[in-house]
Amino acid sequence: MSCTNPTCFFCTMKEPNILIKRAGIKKCFKEMLTINEQERVLILSSLWNIAMTQPEDPEFPSLGIFKCMVTLLDKSISDRVWLLDGQNVYIPYYAAHIVGSYTMNRFEFAEKAVDSGIIPPLLDLLRGKISWLEQRVAVRALGHLASYDGTFEALAVYEQEVVKLTMGLASSCGEVVYNEFVAVKDANERVEYHKNLITRGVGGLEMENRKAEEWASQIQCWSLHLLNCFAIRGRSIDVICNTEFLKELSSMWGGLVNHTSPAGVGLIRILCYTPVGRTRISESKEVIESICNLSRSSDDWQYMAIDCLLLLLHDLNTRYKVLEIASVYLFDLIELRELGERSNLGHKITRALLIDFKNGKSRIKTPEVERILKEIWVFKVDKNKKERLISDEKLEEKRVLVSLIKQQANHSFWLGDINTAVVKYTEGVKLCPLKLKKERIVLHSNRAQCYLLLNNPDAAISDATRALSISNPVNSHAKSLWRRSQAYYMKGLAKESLMDCLMFINFVTADKKKHAKIPYYAVHMIKKLMDSTWFFASAKSKLSNNGSSSSDPGRSKEELTSDERLMSELYTILEDPVIRKDGDSTRRKVHGYGNTRKYSMAESI
Incomplete structure (x- = not known):
């Protein structure tokens, strides 16, 4: 049957005349709140799919999609009755996800989104105004906006709040998702729209739990990415280096779910490039031991842990705080060659450990450390010299x-x-x-x-x-x-x-x-x-x-x-x-x- 709705979005998308099509899409974006709620959710779902598959297509960003998403998010946050009416509850998730997808790779799209006023409603989602599901897409979108120098400052206006909120989200997301979703054994008692968005209507309890783990892990990884955007610019280092958060950070793991994320050690390495970061990290035995364990593992991020230890050892203000622990672990790595894109790692480790060691004498007073440094000297210097002459x-x-x-x-x-x-x-x-x-x-x-x-x-x-x-x-x-x-x-x-x-x-x-x-x-x-x-x-x-x-x-x-x-x-x-x-x-x-x-x-x- 032919559609009788003259303003139908899906009919407009099929319009062969490009000018009429663009005008129709632009009008639809402006009048989104007046559209029937079921049709509105279908449109948002379609836009979400397009944004995911064609995130660099400039058509929708040029026609006002970001202002449309701001309007929908503002309405969702301010009008709870409207939000809970029918399928409107799906809208904030789709809207924030669309923004995150379009701003992922293109600065000009991120700039349009910021100019459209997207940051305040995303912050409301980050504050937990709706649920953890919307926090997930909000922190993702904010992380993309913070990635560009041109849009970072607009977010940095809220720097202190954003950093503290994101630290809290990274630390608590596992417990929140588990307690509010996974631990609810009766599928009928779980929030219905959460289940539908997580599984797209496919799969039972096992699928829901598996996807919930993946999404919770993504919340943590995207939170760490957002914090990275501040730390890499030298912002809020003192706040991020909270003692308890650093301990939690050292155990955060992208793991098998998000194996491409450097997780906690990625942020720790960024912090190690700053004097404040090195000082705070060196004061925590628990964090140092966690980094050391990672340095002697087959984890993909082993080299990041080694980087952290080398940065701490080269700083005379932190060297002697970590040397006693780090030397025991690094001694086993002095023959490392290539690891990832890094070469001669063993040589770099040896030089870092022997900075103040010469002719068998060291300023180190700890007997165990001195013994290790002497063994390294004998192994890497004396033994090498002797073996060059062996027939x-x-x-x-x-x-x-x-x-x-x-x-x-x-x-x-x-x-x-x-x-x-x-x-x-x-x-x-x-x-x-x-x-x-x-x-x-x-x-x-x-x-x-x-x-x-x-x-x-x-x-x-x-x-x-x-x-x-x-x-x-x-x-x-x-x-x-x-x-x-x-x-x-x-x-x-x-x-x-x-x-x-x-x-x-x-x-x-x-x-x-x-x-x-x-x-x-x-x-x-x-x-x-x-x-x-x-x-x-x-x-x-x-x-x-x-x-x-x-x-x-x-x-x-x-x-x-x-x-x-x-x-x-x-x-x-x-x-x-x-x-x-x-x-x-x-x-x-x-x-x-x-x-x-x-x-x-x-x-x-």
């Missing part, structure tokens, strides 16, 4: 000797004499020339396995990291990833454990020709870690414990303190395992130390 014949002799020591260590391991195995592996590490990277990877990785069985996760992480730092490419030695994942799990660092476990699985299944399957023990680990790294894990814990949070990564207290249960979780994969004869056949086997499980192994390294 090929001498190098081969050392290779043979190291191989013999490694076999002795392996033998001790299989006999269950783990302490002797550690001693032998250590002997091999000290003797092994730096050029023999493959042999060194094996020695460090095997010693990491021994430390796991001796319930020494810190030493295991250190050795596994040393092996991963000299692997080619960096972080590509599967067994070291698996061992470090277990060690992080023992320490309760679920996020770092999960990232290593996922990377391990990637390498195990990389060769499609072999039809490799994910080891069941890795699947078991993933299942445990996913619960504890779930975006809503903290919110769920607080709700179930009446406000008390828990750092337990999915294990009971008894499991954490029981050596027997701990050992049963460790899966032993030793390099170059002992070849044992079984009847007429010769097979390589890997035995689970402390339990009866056995696993076949196809390769030695």
Whole structure:
């Protein structure tokens, strides 16, 4: 049937005469409030879809779409009766999302939006005048407006309020979305328009929960982006560097939901470029330890953590506040080569650590730090000098000797004499020339396995990291990833454990020709870690414990303190395992130390 409405937006969009079409669209934008509410929502939904798929098309921005969105947002915020009438409740979400999409890439669109008066209604949404769903699209749009120098100042008029509101949103969005949506088990009790917008009418409770996690994570990521826009211009640094917020910031993670977002560490790095930021960050042991853990992980943002530590070490006002902690972690990274787009990272780390160290003397008074710096000096300077003069014949002799020591260590391991195995592996590490990277990877990785069985996760992480730092490419030695994942799990660092476990699985299944399957023990680990790294894990814990949070990564207290249960979780994969004869056949086997499980192994390294 033909449409009888002479001002129908959809008919206007089909008008072949471009002048008539533009005039009709412009008139529709001006008279949007007078249109039937069901048709109005259909139009907004259509405009939302166009803005998402064609965000750089200048047609609608040139015809007054931003003024139209301002009018609709003002009406939604000021007239609650109108907002709750029929489907009008969908309008503020669509309107703010349309603004965010059009201002995402084009400064001229952002400028038109600001000139149209879009900032005040977006701020009302940010203040929570409607719900968390509208806060999500408001912070997204404001972040795009703040990205451009030409429109930033218009938002900076409200700087103090915007920064504080955004900090609060970044910190609380997980609890808000969980408590107000995910924790509501009865689907009928959830806000209907929230469900419809989240799932587009497709999927049940599981889909709603999955999308709610994604959206809550986006609220946090977009909040951090908006704060970045202030911090990168040196604005409100003192406010952002609130002690409690910095602690929360160090644990904010883009994670598996928004893996392209640098999340908390991205903002921390920006803060580290400022004197105030470096000072405040260096005063928090919790923040420094979080950065250090990230620096020894396979997370995509590992290099950002290293950047932060280097900036802190190069500032004499913060160097000695962080050196005692950072030196222990960075010592394992002094052989890093390329990481992302950064090259010679190990050299830069070494120089930063040895700034005030010369000829074996240091102004550092802490014995542990001095010991580490001396070891770095011996390793990077003295040993390098000596090995430049070593002949090929001498190098081969050392290779043979190291191989013999490694076999002795392996033998001790299989006999269950783990302490002797550690001693032998250590002997091999000290003797092994730096050029023999493959042999060194094996020695460090095997010693990491021994430390796991001796319930020494810190030493295991250190050795596994040393092996991963000299692997080619960096972080590509599967067994070291698996061992470090277990060690992080023992320490309760679920996020770092999960990232290593996922990377391990990637390498195990990389060769499609072999039809490799994910080891069941890795699947078991993933299942445990996913619960504890779930975006809503903290919110769920607080709700179930009446406000008390828990750092337990999915294990009971008894499991954490029981050596027997701990050992049963460790899966032993030793390099170059002992070849044992079984009847007429010769097979390589890997035995689970402390339990009866056995696993076949196809390769030695």
